[in-house]
Amino acid sequence: MSKAILVKGGRVVDPASGHDKVADVLVVAGKFAGIGKFNERDVHKQHAQVTEVETLDAKGLVVAPGLIDLRAHMGEPGHDSEETIAHGAEVAVHGGFTTVACLPDTDPPLDNVAAALFVKRQSEKAGFAEVHPVCALTKNREGKELTEIGQLIEAGAVAFSDEMRPSDEPGGLLRAMRYAAMFDRAVIEYAQDPGLAGGAMNAGYEATLAGLPGISAVGEELAVARACMFAREAGCHYHAPKLTTRNAVRAVKRAQKLKVRVTSEVCAHHLAFTDEVVRRAYDTNFKVFPPFRSADDVAWLKRGLKEGVITCISSGHHPVAPQEKELEFGRAPFGAVGLETALSVVITKLVNTGDLTLIEALEKLTVNPAGVLRLQHKKAAIAAGFDGDLCLFDPKAEWEVTPDALMSRTKNSPFLGATLTGKVRFTVTRGRVIEL
């Protein structure tokens, strides 16, 4: 007794296998059961247990594996007024994401087994995207005592990070990477030297004229280069999150050449804006961390993506309450929501511009992040036995980003008022179709 979902006539783009042509996809009991040409009769014949077939007409749509996000702040516990895991999981599905890694900078932080289990339970209860915890590397994210990494993995931790690590004691990170290396999990380290991070926007010409304190690009390069060296020493997988600068991309490239196990990521919004937009109106929706950088930096991010130096694209989803964003630029917190715009931004700013092919772009939203989270054996491939997660989108549909168009509880998007191309129509997850 189970349900089948038959997705008919879409352009099936599966980066894991390189498949990119029109086909049907069959999901039975929440798992992929085949790719090819099917009708309902075949389904019943081949899968005797199927009692119901839901058919989706995917003509004109791209059928991709459900997107996987490495970087979403879910607010809970501690900031539930901004976002909760259950609601965030639904927001994710609206953006085509079926798996989301949430970050440990909650209050209290995700640094213990109970907290990791809490995330898992809230995610199960909600039943939308799967939310997996990235747990803290050290207790209370203080950069001192290690968390119980072995037990946290058992409880569902997919990676480890102190997310905005307050401590600048380098030996601590090296020790933590050594320990984490035993468990074959990625360490995701805050890519900015804290000593050079005190500012409100990218340091340089625009910040000088805006009269705002700058966040130096050298600080990012320093932190990334240092973590790459530690990863080499520790034999650990280092994932460099949210790169924004030319020289950080080059630092990652150098490390990869030396066969250090380094993956890296860019947040979608960093591909769309430069620091010039900040000065235009001091609009705090443009206040993100790391900050929007120069046009030269953005060109290097695109180049890094094309060359495979940058392996993943994340949403960087970070809800901030409106009363906090309606402050003077220097005082407002960093953060932009991104789960609902990430895919459209990638299509608009990378694929339609010719910087990446669609399959290259989707690789960075599916199979590569799955690898970082060690979920590549059950997710992000349209292959028999894998979780039947799909994202069906119209690659040509245009939509205007308005507060009403966003399901996210807070509307702190830098794209408000912008028109983006590419709109998710259906998301399939946990054996369920969500029509959007």
Added chain:
Amino acid sequence: MTTAVAWKRKDLLGLEELSREEILHVLDTANGFKEISTRSIKKAPALRGKVVLNLFFEPSTRTKASFSLAAQRLSADLVDIVKEASSAVKGESLVDTGRNLEAMGVDIVIVRHQQAGAPALLARSLDACVVNAGDGTHEHPTQGLLDIFTMREKFGDLAGKKIALVGDITHSRVARSNIWGLRKLGAEVGLIGPKTLIPGSLKELGVNIHYNLDEVVDHYDVFNILRIQMERQNKGLFPSVREYHYLYGIDSKRLSRMKPDVVIMHPGPINRGIEISQEVADGENSVILRQVANGLAVRMAVLVLVQSAKEAHGG
């Protein structure tokens, strides 16, 4: 006056966004107001029945007094609010404060704030006019305008004139407003000071940057000397007041090597004996007190222009 044609802004946030024509229009308007200061009854009725609010989140003596006098000479009612920055962080937000005051019928808000962009935020949120009286290290447009007004009194057209700004450019909103305004009027602008206090990226605006004052001391027609703040020393941006004075202090010895009719300016408050010596500050080439007097006329012009622009656009 043809204010409705040449001036359409309900706010004055900076000189960056002004055109050359708009800058000249303010200065011409100010010229008209300068005469009022010479009358025995120093009043004009332009803002009678209007409410002007001084909203200062940072201490200020001369700018606040200058705006207050400007408003009073234009017959406006004046309200002063001086806020502690710390209470504004914990309590009411800037936008809420502005909306509350606007509900009481304020027509023009003059705001000084530690945070760059705070006047822009207020201008976006209110129907009232907003005049920036200095925001963080962003701009101080009325100071820029009065500096330029004073230079034009001396030279007339500033095209091709050589103007130097000396000191801490990085942390100076006065410098930014001067640079924007002077460049728009075609002046040659030089920035002189230690490398740690001059953002190199400003070259993109077409200004000269000099780290050695003595090499260019006879090149410039005007030296506008900025106040050096002692706390920058603690941040490791220059080693000592003594070394600063040695390298960049304007004293009689350096003055003697400048052009004979060089103009010495300072936006105040002065650290006598540090960035400028006593004799130079009070000497023949100094126009420091004239700057203060001109400030009043410039601010009267700005208040009248923003208010009439708002009324012309049905605000």
